[in-house]
Amino acid sequence: MTDKVRIALDAMGGDFGPEIVAPGAAIALSRKPDMRFLFVGDEARVRPLVDADPKLKAASEILHTDVAVRMDDKPSVALRQGRRRSSMWLALEAVKAREADVAVSAGNTGALMAMSRLCLKMLPDIERPAIAAIWPTLRGESIVLDVGATIGADANQLVSFAVMGSAMARILFDIDRPTVGLLNIGVEEIKGVEEVKAAAAILREGGFTALDFQGFVEGNDIGKGTVDVVVTEGFSGNIALKTAEGTARQIAEYLRDALSRTLMSKIGYLLARHAFDTLRDKMDPRKVNGGVFLGLDGVVIKSHGGTDAEGFAAAVELGYDMARYDLTKKIHEGLASTGAAATPGETALAEAVS
Structure with missing residues (x-):
């Protein structure tokens, strides 16, 4: 791992999307300044929120996609329609490619689990x-x-x-x-x-x-x-x-x-x-917001979909700990x-x- 913990964020996940994800990332960054973020989502919505905080802007990149998994999508539908193009999939793919150390999403739990298993695969045994x-x-x-x-x-x-x-x-x-x-x-x-x-x-x-x-x-x-x-x-x-x-x-x-x-x-x-x-x-x-998906060949954190910025920050910090300490x-x-x-x-x- 590099000196910085690289966190891929599904910016479109959850009930409120980037309006919670960006402020939550900023809170987490204030407590763990050795984080770097890859926001994956609609740049038109994400960019103003990230740029509004100079420290967050300096620690962040944005990967644009206008495809998002809906909270009520069945996992099979999410895989069929959102695979390889959705913010959720691209955040996971960043972990697979070792461009990020952990992915955090507040999105659809079933879809996130299905995509995680398909994208990252299971650990041996x-x-x-x-x-x-x-x-x-x-x-x-x-x-x-x-x-x-x-x-x-x-x-x-x-x-x-x-x-x-x-x-x-x-x-x-x-x-x-x-x-x-x-x-x-x-x-x-x-x-x-x-x-x-x-x-x-x-x-x-x-x-x-x-x-x-x-x-x-x-x-x-x-x-x-x-x-x-x-x-x-x-x-x-x-x-x-x-x-x-x-x-x-x-x-x-x-x-x-x-x-x-x-x-x-x-x-x-x-x-x-x-x-x-x-x-x-x-x-x-x-x-204590944030569930860890264990058993995958990569670290994935599921935040509660209806949480606020403070709750999302807790999920981000949990991901930080899981990645930092391997x-x-x-x-x-x-x-x-x-x-x-x-x-x-x-x-x-x-x-x-x-």
Whole structure:
């Protein structure tokens, strides 16, 4: 990697396009001045926003295209109509050509995943990608994956998720051996579907030196921060993510209603305003915006489509960290940390299922 982290931005992605992408990039640049940006999108819309900030202008290039993937496009339609010409595809192609170190998009998740797999391909020994999310916890933050890349996963795929998630945790949390747990309906070894139990056997017996497998964790352990990395398949992971987001909004609404109901509650809010501001900051989803597409031969970050500039900046900075500290290399190291990693624990798998 060069001294500068080069970030390709799908300027047309998301609900608001360049009107959020450009200000978000400017915020990220103010915090990480060794970034350089390639904005991919309609130059007539992008150029005025970039040129309005002298520092952003000096750190940016613009690649023009007037084709954008719509938020409601099916992945198949996006591939057929937007392949090789859309802002999303061209941002990914910049990573493939090593003209950028990471691509960031707030666009259509399904289209971004399909295009990423087609353009960048999968890493050796990784069968399918996973979306990893940063999860606020009582201990700080954890990583949860997969939160919606694909539905279902067999034991070997869950093991790959554990390796990839631990590689991401090593970067974000600066720890040598992140703790890893498999999401299950109980912590007892006899509980859960066979694939989850088989994955646990592989992780327990496979000699993975790059992670510390802690066994099963339950849904309430995610918020506790019981482990650094929580591994599950995309269906249950996405439900858990959406449930947590909905619960956070529900609690915020309850608090807002309770604190505005009477004169005494309003006075109480004023007296405890600092504490409530701290709580609001802790629950702010913009602070942890950005999912990492793991398993690809390149770094791709998915921002929430409806986020604001501050939230998009968080996704850009996440991409910066993944590229600066070489996520792909750390995944390779995790896979190589045991001879069982490339073809994980066939004996353990057979014994667990039998």
